Amino acid sequence: MPLLELTTNTNIDDVASLAKQASKLTADILGKPESYVMVKIMPEQNLIFAGSDEPAAHVKLKSLGLPESDTADLSAKICDFINVELGINSARTYIEFSSPDRHMWGWDGRTF
Numbered sequence: 001m002p003l004l005e006l007t008t009n010t011n012i013d014d015v016a017s018l019a020k021q022a023s024k025l026t027a028d029i030l031g032k033p034e035s036y037v038m039v040k041i042m043p044e045q046n047l048i049f050a051g052s053d054e055p056a057a058h059v060k061l062k063s064l065g066l067p068e069s070d071t072a073d074l075s076a077k078i079c080d081f082i083n084v085e086l087g088i089n090s091a092r093t094y095i096e097f098s099s100p101d102r103h104m105w106g107w108d109g110r111t112f
Contacts (some may be wrong), residue, residue, distance in 0.1 A: 058096075
């Protein structure tokens with residue numbers, strides 16, 4: 001049920017490899033089985049941050065039961081990953097966290 005979406009204005013040489021790494025990261029930081037994780041990577045998008053087209057990232061992390069008390073730690077881990085893998089400074093990364101109600105998340109013809 002976790003979904004990590006990464007949008008960036010940078011080129012990514014190996015999107016599939018980055019997606020696999022992001023899938024593992026998402027499972028690890030949320031303590032969920034990777035078999036439930038979905039990752040969506042959108043490189044080379046029109047993305048302006050603070051009036052500049054310098055490298056930037058927008059991340060959405062959605063998961064059932066995402067603890068609000070952990071978002072600062074999750075932010076640090078996601079920003080570190082993006083900095084290491086893409087060279088994007090954490091000051092140019094926005095992250096949206098959301099935890100939908102179980103009936104608002106569908107899978108396999110039903111909801112959770």
